[in-house]
Amino acid sequence: MLSPTEENYIKSIFHLSEDGQKEVSTNTISDEMNTSAASVTDMIKKLALKKLLDYRKYKGVKITKKGKLEALRLIRKHRLWETFLVRKLNFSWDQVHDVAEQLEHINSPLLVSRLDEFLGFPTVDPHGDPIPGNDGKLPVTNRKSLAEMELCTMGTVVAVKDSSSLFLKYLDKIGAVIGSKIEVLDRVDYDGSLEIEIDKKSRVFVSRDVADNIMMV
Amino acid sequence: MLSPTEENYIKSIFHLSEDGQKEVSTNTISDEMNTSAASVTDMIKKLALKKLLDYRKYKGVKITKKGKLEALRLIRKHRLWETFLVRKLNFSWDQVHDVAEQLEHINSPLLVSRLDEFLGFPTVDPHGDPIPGNDGKLPVTNRKSLAEMELCTMGTVVAVKDSSSLFLKYLDKIGAVIGSKIEVLDRVDYDGSLEIEIDKKSRVFVSRDVADNIMMV
DNA sequence: ATATTTTTTTAGACTAATCTAAATATTATC
DNA sequence: GATAATATTTAGATTAGTCTAAAAAAATAT
Ligand SMILES: [Mn+2]
Ligand SMILES: [Mn+2]
Ligand SMILES: [Mn+2]
Ligand SMILES: [Mn+2]
Numbered sequence: 241m242l243s244p245t246e247e248n249y250i251k252s253i254f255h256l257s258e259d260g261q262k263e264v265s266t267n268t269i270s271d272e273m274n275t276s277a278a279s280v281t282d283m284i285k286k287l288a289l290k291k292l293l294d295y296r297k298y299k300g301v302k303i304t305k306k307g308k309l310e311a312l313r314l315i316r317k318h319r320l321w322e323t324f325l326v327r328k329l330n331f332s333w334d335q336v337h338d339v340a341e342q343l344e345h346i347n348s349p350l351l352v353s354r355l356d357e358f359l360g361f362p363t364v365d366p367h368g369d370p371i372p373g374n375d376g377k378l379p380v381t382n383r384k385s386l387a388e389m390e391l392c393t394m395g396t397v398v399a400v401k402d403s404s405s406l407f408l409k410y411l412d413k414i415g416a417v418i419g420s421k422i423e424v425l426d427r428v429d430y431d432g433s434l435e436i437e438i439d440k441k442s443r444v445f446v447s448r449d450v451a452d453n454i455m456m457v
Numbered sequence: 458m459l460s461p462t463e464e465n466y467i468k469s470i471f472h473l474s475e476d477g478q479k480e481v482s483t484n485t486i487s488d489e490m491n492t493s494a495a496s497v498t499d500m501i502k503k504l505a506l507k508k509l510l511d512y513r514k515y516k517g518v519k520i521t522k523k524g525k526l527e528a529l530r531l532i533r534k535h536r537l538w539e540t541f542l543v544r545k546l547n548f549s550w551d552q553v554h555d556v557a558e559q560l561e562h563i564n565s566p567l568l569v570s571r572l573d574e575f576l577g578f579p580t581v582d583p584h585g586d587p588i589p590g591n592d593g594k595l596p597v598t599n600r601k602s603l604a605e606m607e608l609c610t611m612g613t614v615v616a617v618k619d620s621s622s623l624f625l626k627y628l629d630k631i632g633a634v635i636g637s638k639i640e641v642l643d644r645v646d647y648d649g650s651l652e653i654e655i656d657k658k659s660r661v662f663v664s665r666d667v668a669d670n671i672m673m674v
Numbered sequence: 675a676t677a678t679t680t681t682t683t684t685a686g687a688c689t690a691a692t693c694t695a696a697a698t699a700t701t702a703t704c
Numbered sequence: 705g706a707t708a709a710t711a712t713t714t715a716g717a718t719t720a721g722t723c724t725a726a727a728a729a730a731a732t733a734t
Pocket of ligand 3: 465558559561562
């Protein structure tokens with residue numbers, strides 16, 4: 241059994257390591273968690289003891305198979321709850337993250353499976369992120385960011401990398417929501433900002449940073 | 458802001474004091490919470506400092522107005538979640554208590570009001586207990602326990618006092634669920650046990666203890 | 675290859691929630 | 705009203721999660 245705090249660490253480490261591939265440094269984790277590096281050292285020692293991380297002093301951590309499974313269990317719950325909040329309780333996509341951050345720690349396998357069933361076994365959450373299965377399997381997707389798209393090509397928004405309210409409200413404003421079609425009209429090589437056309441209607445300029453956080457297919 | 462632990466204490470004290478009327482002793486609380494009396498003393502000091510309890514050394518505690526409101530806020534969430542689990546996720550009434558015990562601590566006013574709306578503003582939970590309003594108001598009910606009923610009178614089951622799985626499964630078995638009609642056929646004065654007829658069909662004997670936990674109208 | 679800077683770990687301390695054992699107050703009994 | 709029993713509080717520890725400051729290791733720059 242993991243405490244909510246341990247669960248949050250393992251989930252963050254999973255994300256920071258790009259789904260468990262890369263090693264993650266102490267400072268990277270402390271930045272993400274808004275805790276001191278000293279606290280992180282304590283916690284990664286504990287998680288290593290529980291075999292969720294491989295830890296080499298001064299070398300950072302790598303998440304183990306067991307750690308990945310724990311992270312995916314949590315991510316599954318997080319995304320199912322976000323889906324519930326949007327589809328059943330009429331939350332907007334920028335309101336769900338913080339509540340799901342709490343709900344993901346509720347411990348009841350029956351609740352998770354019934355929620356999944358109630359929602360009709362959804363495959364993606366309101367931000368376009370895939371929902372891991374009960375076995376912890378994530379579908380492979382071949383997405384690229386808006387920033388990586390070629391000039392004069394058209395794509396569909398399928399997900400967002402940043403779930404902050406500020407970012408999502410901005411996307412709502414310019415109309416770049418999931419499902420909308422975007423064509424890249426021009427790219428400023430100096431800073432990577434783009435001029436885009438959304439749904440054949442509005443033309444807007446977006447920064448490189450914004451374009452990095454919009455995932456297309 | 459209260460921690461989940463503080464919330465659990467204030468809720469238990471509210472129940473033990475019969476909705477805030479009576480004083481509650483340290484040992485009564487420690488029994489209910491399964492903690493040591495020493496822990497209770499520490500906690501009631503803290504809650505008294507937060508003005509949720511009136512505490513006089515060696516004399517027990519009485520819940521304040523502020524404390525009652527906190528308790529009712531929690532009870533409202535608990536009962537709304539139980540209702541959700543039964544009505545939307547097909548939990549049975551004996552499966553909901555422990556999960557609701559976790560869900561009640563989720564902190565999101567928007568979530569509570571949307572859940573209330575989604576359920577069509579329910580007034581009672583799956584155990585027949587009234588759901589406090591957003592303002593903390595509880596409807597006054599005039600129920601009496603099955604044990605208090607007169608011989609040869611008929612009543613309807615409206616609530617249960619014990620929400621444990623063991624008790625509820627027993628009620629399912631004998632068919633004494635909410636809405637069923639019960640007539641008291643005979644009472645054993647020695648131990649207060651009863652012979653009852655349920656829904657004009659089956660006759661069973663129930664102990665005084667069971668009869669105490671079935672609320673009738 | 676040294677010296678400096680950055681990163682990471684260790685040492686020591688704090689708070690919340692818990693415990694056991696000892697001390698003290700209250701209540702019941704004779 | 706003294707004594708015994710019970711209830712409650714205090715004292716002192718423990719664990720989880722956090723912090724700051726100091727020490728040590730690793731990375732970078734000269
Ligand atoms: Mn979380
Ligand atoms: Mn999401
Ligand atoms: Mn609880
Ligand atoms: Mn209930």
